[in-house]
Amino acid sequence: MVTLKDISKRIGVSATTISRVLNNDGTIAVSEETKRVIFETAYELGYISPRRRKQLGKTLRIGVADWKVIVNPEQDENLNALKFFSETAAPGQKIEYIRMAQGEVADVDGILAFGELTPGEISMLRKSTRYITFINGGMRNEDNDCIQVNLDLAWERALPYIADADSIGYIGGYFQGDGYIIGLKRNEYAVSLIKRLGKYCPSQIKTGDFTQAAGCRMMKEMIAQDDIPAALIIGSDIIAAGVFQALQEAGIASGKDVRLLIYQDIESTQLPAGQYAVLKAYPNILWKKTIQMLLEQLQGRTETITTVITPRLLIQD
Numbered sequence: 001m002v003t004l005k006d007i008s009k010r011i012g013v014s015a016t017t018i019s020r021v022l023n024n025d026g027t028i029a030v031s032e033e034t035k036r037v038i039f040e041t042a043y044e045l046g047y048i049s050p051r052r053r054k055q056l057g058k059t060l061r062i063g064v065a066d067w068k069v070i071v072n073p074e075q076d077e078n079l080n081a082l083k084f085f086s087e088t089a090a091p092g093q094k095i096e097y098i099r100m101a102q103g104e105v106a107d108v109d110g111i112l113a114f115g116e117l118t119p120g121e122i123s124m125l126r127k128s129t130r131y132i133t134f135i136n137g138g139m140r141n142e143d144n145d146c147i148q149v150n151l152d153l154a155w156e157r158a159l160p161y162i163a164d165a166d167s168i169g170y171i172g173g174y175f176q177g178d179g180y181i182i183g184l185k186r187n188e189y190a191v192s193l194i195k196r197l198g199k200y201c202p203s204q205i206k207t208g209d210f211t212q213a214a215g216c217r218m219m220k221e222m223i224a225q226d227d228i229p230a231a232l233i234i235g236s237d238i239i240a241a242g243v244f245q246a247l248q249e250a251g252i253a254s255g256k257d258v259r260l261l262i263y264q265d266i267e268s269t270q271l272p273a274g275q276y277a278v279l280k281a282y283p284n285i286l287w288k289k290t291i292q293m294l295l296e297q298l299q300g301r302t303e304t305i306t307t308v309i310t311p312r313l314l315i316q317d
Contacts (some may be wrong), residue, residue: 173234215242
């Protein structure tokens with residue numbers, strides 16, 4: 001079991017000071033940077049405070065507000081990812097994840113909120129609990145932790161995979177909810193990149209539903225019109241599954257005949273083997289960090305933290 005002495009050896013700060021910082025002693029005179037290093041090291045090493053050990057027997061109820069990220073409310077990709085990474089991010093802690101509906105006030109200890117929320121939606125969440133971590137919400141505030149995904153930099157790193165193609169197209173989807181549209185910014189950004197590269201052709205830009213059937217239909221339209229670009233950006237993995245289906249039926253090989261760059265936020269389907277690249281918007285490190293940050297709040301940390309994560313491009317062979 002990790003002790004305060006282990007943390008002290010790692011960072012060269014006394015165990016007494018570390019204990020006072022971890023217990024949010026407001027009278028201790030240490031810099032904010034020292035506090036940050038103490039908290040980060042404690043959680044990196046897996047230190048469990050006496051207070052935390054008392055909590056281990058209690059099941060924490062964590063609400064998941066993800067209606068602006070996930071398209072099919074019956075799918076549990078977010079919950080499954082959170083449950084999986086809880087085992088490493090919070091060993092021994094019992095956590096029950098509960099999907100929250102838009103506008104719902106729930107009996108929860110903390111909330112993980114995905115996507116850009118309106119002030120009204122945020123106010124509703126705070127009626128359930130003050131402990132909230134916002135993920136990729138395009139916001140920074142003094143009241144709650146935030147995790148931002150640097151997708152702009154991720155796209156820049158992904159561009160070399162398709163930039164030298166003679167032509168670049170896009171197949172994506174929209175989903176309109178109550179006061180929001182999933183996929184709109186993603187589609188607009190992808191098209192702007194294609195225009196910036198000087199490879200824009202209106203007939204090679206297609207959008208439809210967030211379904212495998214829609215992806216298959218849009219790809220078949222390109223094939224039928226003999227208008228297949230040398231490279232394709234695909235707006236989600238579920239649409240990509242339909243694209244693969246259409247390509248396979250037409251005897252067209254991904255990677256060889258057309259280069260595919262797939263944007264993936266929540267993993268919603270198993271993609272087939274082949275040559276393609278995946279821009280994974282929510283990498284594994286995000287899930288673990290999300291859980292850690294919320295638990296830190298529940299354990300008494302009063303400082304707010306903003307963390308920026310840049311996804312990597314995964315190239316499948």
